Amino acid sequence: MTVPPDTVPVPEATGTPRPGLHGRRAALRGRPAMWRLGKPMFWLLLIFFILAPCACFLALAVSPRLFSQGPQWFTLSYLHQTFTGATAVAVANSLWVSCAAAALGLAIGFPIAWLAGRTTLPGRRWAAGGMWLVLLLPSWLPALGWERLVQADGVMYRAGLNLPFVTHAIMGPFGVVLLLGLRSVPFSFLAVTAALAGLGQEFEDAARVHGASRIEAMRLIVPMLAPAIWSALAIGFAESVSDFGVAATLAYNSHFPLATYALYQDIGNFPPSFELAAGTGWLLVGAVALPLALQARALRGRSYQMLSGRSRQAVRRQLSRRGTAAAVAGVTLFYLVALGVPGFGAVSASLLGDYGGSFSLTLVNYRAVLHQAGLIGPLERSLIYGAVTASITMVGGFTAAWLLAQRKSKSTRILDFMLLAAVALPSVVFGAGYIFAYNLPIMSRLGINLYQTTTLLIIAYSASSLPTNARVLVGAVSQLQPSLKDAARAHGAGALLAWARGVLPVVSRPLTMAWLLTFCGVFLELPLSQLLYAPGSPPASVAIEDNLSNYHFGVGMAQSVLAVGLALLAVMVVLGGYRLIAPPGWRRIGGTARG
Amino acid sequence: MAERISIAGLTKVYPGGSHALRDVALDVAPGTFVVLLGPSGSGKTTLLRCLAGIERITSGRIAIGAATVAEGRMHVPPDKRDLSMVFQDYALWPHLTVRDNVAFALRRRRLSRDEARTRAADMLERVGLGALTGRYPNELSGGEQQRVALARALVADTSLILCDEPLSNLDADLRERMRVEISSLVREATTTTVYITHDQAEAFALADRVGVLESGRIVQEGTPEEIYTRPATPFVARFTGLSGELPVIIRGPAGDGIFEVEPTGPARIRPFHARGQRDSVTVGTALLMIRPAGVQLCAVHTGEHHLAGVVADVAFRGRGYEHAIDIPGNGRLTGVYSGVRAARGENVGLRLDAGGCHLFPGGEAAGSGPPEPALAAGVA
Numbered sequence: 001m002t003v004p005p006d007t008v009p010v011p012e013a014t015g016t017p018r019p020g021l022h023g024r025r026a027a028l029r030g031r032p033a034m035w036r037l038g039k040p041m042f043w044l045l046l047i048f049f050i051l052a053p054c055a056c057f058l059a060l061a062v063s064p065r066l067f068s069q070g071p072q073w074f075t076l077s078y079l080h081q082t083f084t085g086a087t088a089v090a091v092a093n094s095l096w097v098s099c100a101a102a103a104l105g106l107a108i109g110f111p112i113a114w115l116a117g118r119t120t121l122p123g124r125r126w127a128a129g130g131m132w133l134v135l136l137l138p139s140w141l142p143a144l145g146w147e148r149l150v151q152a153d154g155v156m157y158r159a160g161l162n163l164p165f166v167t168h169a170i171m172g173p174f175g176v177v178l179l180l181g182l183r184s185v186p187f188s189f190l191a192v193t194a195a196l197a198g199l200g201q202e203f204e205d206a207a208r209v210h211g212a213s214r215i216e217a218m219r220l221i222v223p224m225l226a227p228a229i230w231s232a233l234a235i236g237f238a239e240s241v242s243d244f245g246v247a248a249t250l251a252y253n254s255h256f257p258l259a260t261y262a263l264y265q266d267i268g269n270f271p272p273s274f275e276l277a278a279g280t281g282w283l284l285v286g287a288v289a290l291p292l293a294l295q296a297r298a299l300r301g302r303s304y305q306m307l308s309g310r311s312r313q314a315v316r317r318q319l320s321r322r323g324t325a326a327a328v329a330g331v332t333l334f335y336l337v338a339l340g341v342p343g344f345g346a347v348s349a350s351l352l353g354d355y356g357g358s359f360s361l362t363l364v365n366y367r368a369v370l371h372q373a374g375l376i377g378p379l380e381r382s383l384i385y386g387a388v389t390a391s392i393t394m395v396g397g398f399t400a401a402w403l404l405a406q407r408k409s410k411s412t413r414i415l416d417f418m419l420l421a422a423v424a425l426p427s428v429v430f431g432a433g434y435i436f437a438y439n440l441p442i443m444s445r446l447g448i449n450l451y452q453t454t455t456l457l458i459i460a461y462s463a464s465s466l467p468t469n470a471r472v473l474v475g476a477v478s479q480l481q482p483s484l485k486d487a488a489r490a491h492g493a494g495a496l497l498a499w500a501r502g503v504l505p506v507v508s509r510p511l512t513m514a515w516l517l518t519f520c521g522v523f524l525e526l527p528l529s530q531l532l533y534a535p536g537s538p539p540a541s542v543a544i545e546d547n548l549s550n551y552h553f554g555v556g557m558a559q560s561v562l563a564v565g566l567a568l569l570a571v572m573v574v575l576g577g578y579r580l581i582a583p584p585g586w587r588r589i590g591g592t593a594r595g
Numbered sequence: 596m597a598e599r600i601s602i603a604g605l606t607k608v609y610p611g612g613s614h615a616l617r618d619v620a621l622d623v624a625p626g627t628f629v630v631l632l633g634p635s636g637s638g639k640t641t642l643l644r645c646l647a648g649i650e651r652i653t654s655g656r657i658a659i660g661a662a663t664v665a666e667g668r669m670h671v672p673p674d675k676r677d678l679s680m681v682f683q684d685y686a687l688w689p690h691l692t693v694r695d696n697v698a699f700a701l702r703r704r705r706l707s708r709d710e711a712r713t714r715a716a717d718m719l720e721r722v723g724l725g726a727l728t729g730r731y732p733n734e735l736s737g738g739e740q741q742r743v744a745l746a747r748a749l750v751a752d753t754s755l756i757l758c759d760e761p762l763s764n765l766d767a768d769l770r771e772r773m774r775v776e777i778s779s780l781v782r783e784a785t786t787t788t789v790y791i792t793h794d795q796a797e798a799f800a801l802a803d804r805v806g807v808l809e810s811g812r813i814v815q816e817g818t819p820e821e822i823y824t825r826p827a828t829p830f831v832a833r834f835t836g837l838s839g840e841l842p843v844i845i846r847g848p849a850g851d852g853i854f855e856v857e858p859t860g861p862a863r864i865r866p867f868h869a870r871g872q873r874d875s876v877t878v879g880t881a882l883l884m885i886r887p888a889g890v891q892l893c894a895v896h897t898g899e900h901h902l903a904g905v906v907a908d909v910a911f912r913g914r915g916y917e918h919a920i921d922i923p924g925n926g927r928l929t930g931v932y933s934g935v936r937a938a939r940g941e942n943v944g945l946r947l948d949a950g951g952c953h954l955f956p957g958g959e960a961a962g963s964g965p966p967e968p969a970l971a972a973g974v975a
Contacts, residue, residue: 205649206686208673209757210747211703216674220699223690 042399049463050422057433061278067440078279090262091283094241100177102236105184108334113192115327119317127331134338135186138524140245141560143179145342146170147250148349148557155348171254179246182338184236195228201315234295238288242426244527259284260428267432274436281429350557365558375555378543379563385539386523389461390515397469397514401477422467431531434460457532464528465518472517476510505586512578516571523567597625597787598660598754605655607641615641617811623787630798631791633808639791643757646789647680648673659755678755679748683763685740687732693743694728700751718750738769749784756781758790774800795835807831829955832884839928843883845876853949858902860924867901867947871954882955889951892918892933893944900944906937
């Protein structure tokens with residue numbers, strides 16, 4: 001029987017009490033009290049920083065009077081307005097573009113996942129590893145790369161390549177679908193890869209020995225990947241519809257309005273219309289939630305669980321010479337379009353002067369960035385914001401994951417739903433909620449004057465990253481066996497030492513990865529930064545955007561290139577540091593077996 | 596119709612040079628239930644997969660009936676071999692209902708959809724799942740999933756059924772019940788069956804004939820009785836259940852493959868008889884392998900014992916007691932049965948029976964310590 005540490009029975013002292021026993025009893029009595037306070041405190045923080053701002057903002061659309069923003073206690077007029085005029089166009093654009101992007105993401109991600117997981121594709125490890133780079137890169141960076149490459153005064157034209165049809169194609173709906181589609185590829189890739197890993201060879205073997213030809217066997221097997229396909233489509237759609245990076249750059253500059261940017265403009269225009277923005281927020285939340293809910297409903301009650309410890313690992317199919325060439329060409333083309341071309345666009349644009357039409361390369365932009373405090377400052381600032389947020393979120397995410405991994409109760413179910421909903425919430429809605437909520441007169445009356453402060457920006461970063469962080473960590477935390485900590489306690493370790501010996505080694509790697517994930521996400525985050533940065537202290541993404549919108553293309557692109565370089569350097573430092581500092585035993589946990 | 600299986604000179608080398616099968620030869624008469632028995636890594640799964648056509652052979656020949664299905668580079672794909680298979684993990688397609696899983700195997704019979712479904716339902720009725728035809732595999736218990744896999748293998752009335760350790764994922768009670776079901780259903784179908792397992796008790800219970808594999812070779816093939824009473828090699832003897840091993844000295848032949856032997860060491864009391872192959876054992880030192888059925892516990896004072904020992908452990912087994920006996924200077928015998936419980940530390944006598952004592956050349960026992968539990972848990 002395992003006795004929870006906070007209910008450990010203290011043996012009755014016989015004879016003279018030993019020194020320290022009283023203190024130990026006091027500690028045992030005190031701990032549950034602390035625990036009782038800590039849990040509601042965590043919930044309060046979640047409600048205050050995640051639920052309340054967004055709920056207030058969304059409620060505004062139907063009840064402006066509730067927040068003293070209008071005469072109506074209940075109205076649907078703002079929601080109705082989103083179905084008319086420019087907002088309706090933006091919403092319609094977002095919906096069809098996201099459908100197309102999700103389909104494109106699946107069309108590219110599925111074959112790459114199959115090639116990397118089931119064939120002898122040369123460089124398949126690189127093909128799989130590169131997906132993380134595509135995933136972690138904020139969408140506005142490749143969008144800017146493409147934009148600077150093909151714009152009328154961009155790199156392509158200054159290099160003497162006059163291809164107006166390329167400019168028209170990229171600077172329009174096609175370009176938007178292409179970029180959002182490429183951004184969806186990693187989600188499809190990861191979903192299909194996970195499903196393929198669980199799909200043992202025996203299902204295909206069983207079909208073959210019971211009379212199915214190779215093609216018939218494939219037709220039988222592919223529906224078994226239905227959950228992955230639905231997930232890929234749903235996530236691809238949700239990510240595209242809530243994307244702000246492409247909407248604020250390539251789509252905006254192509255005069256192709258998307259819903260997220262329309263919401264941003266509703267707040268940014270003078271006078272701001274929070275009610276209309278809230279109405280658009282409802283549509284965005286609905287557009288994200290609907291496919292995810294449909295996906296969950298479609299798969300409910302039907303278990304496709306096939307992974308068992310004894311599943312036979314699938315045999316890699318030997319590609320023919322022609323097949324290998326075609327596969328390598330296809331995967332290379334994907335990386336070229338997703339990373340190579342925009343990377344080339346960004347780097348080359350950063351090496352060109354802002355004025356004059358010549359293609360002479362110069363380092364003047366980099367010199368400017370590195371020597372002017374106003375240009376390098378935002379990068380340094382974002383590094384600090386990223387590190388601080390990642391550290392806060394790591395603690396909060398671990399706590400949330402730990403609560404989620406406990407025995408299912410009503411509170412864990414609510415937490416689970418809340419975090420899932422928050423993951424699906426578009427950042428721009430989140431940011432708008434923060435602006436609205438922390439501008440309410442009641443906040444001033446309560447003495448909470450956080451609006452337009454760095455503190456609020458960090459809180460918003462942390463609150464928006466926490467749900468994803470908790471989802472990332474919940475898998476590892478669920479695998480923690482209470483007996484690990486109990487064994488350490490039973491063999492004489494104190495609570496802290498037991499945690500360090502029994503828990504930390506198991507979760508150290510996932511914690512490091514979660515830290516990095518948040519750091520990378522926050523370092524170049526755009527929508528929250530754009531909406532909530534403290535005046536005079538712009539983060540990197542805002543500074544880059546400002547430079548580009550003021551036609552300082554070279555400096556802006558140099559900042560972008562340096563920012564990506566810094567992010568990669570930070571990843572290497574953290575991973576290298578973990579490798580150097582973590583004991584060998586820690587590194588083995590969660591690593592892949594050799595052979 | 597049941598078909599003959601002929602395997603000759605079969606070799607399988609995996610990329611990287613690992614030899615899974617080496618020059619395997621096996622001939623299975625039509626309608627026979629043959630069990631391939633061997634430890635992990637002995638090549639039994641590879642042999643089964645080569646038979647199924649899932650793996651390509653490196654060299655040799657496989658024929659099912661009159662048709663050669665694999666020879667050199669010639670390879671008939673699995674769907675053209677007219678066979679069916681029960682997989683270790685059952686391999687039921689999770690998105691198909693129980694009925695559709697079973698009916699899938701009838702596609703090669705080119706029946707109408709309705710007829711296929713009717714036959715599938717009939718077969719499910721036979722395996723006791725008539726009420727569950729509309730369910731999905733995840734809605735079934737392990738034993739029910741196993742029955743669906745069996746129904747799928749039986750429904751198409753193929754000439755050959757292959758079974759890849761189908762009972763290994765079931766608990767002990769269910770395993771025994773499913774063993775009986777497999778045995779009776781497959782024999783009703785009068786088809787040729789090749790079944791692989793690493794469990795010698797399961798093999799002896801199911802098989803008409805047993806093939807024992809070691810390191811990619813079939814080292815002995817015969818009826819279960821032949822394998823048990825006349826193991827061809829020490830490996831076969833060990834793998835099919837031993838109480839223990841002793842170095843002995845052969846005094847001389849005692850007729851009909853029986854030899855008079857005497858143990859070495861201080862535990863010996865008097866000579867006894869053991870079975871050996873005349874052409875492989877000669878007078879001198881030899882290794883004695885003792886089946887659990889070949890040794891009996893008896894009191895020292897009766898004077899009927901051949902060996903003396905000390906009780907190291909005793910376990911109640913329902914019908915009686917199994918003892919572990921330390922033989923001074925010669926290791927330990929396990930699974931020594933007696934209807935009467937002997938106390939730990941008690942001096943006891945051991946009577947050896949020639950039918951359960953097998954002689955092999957060489958005089959060194961496999962180990963001075965106790966034998967592996969798997970080896971000791973023999974077919975009593």
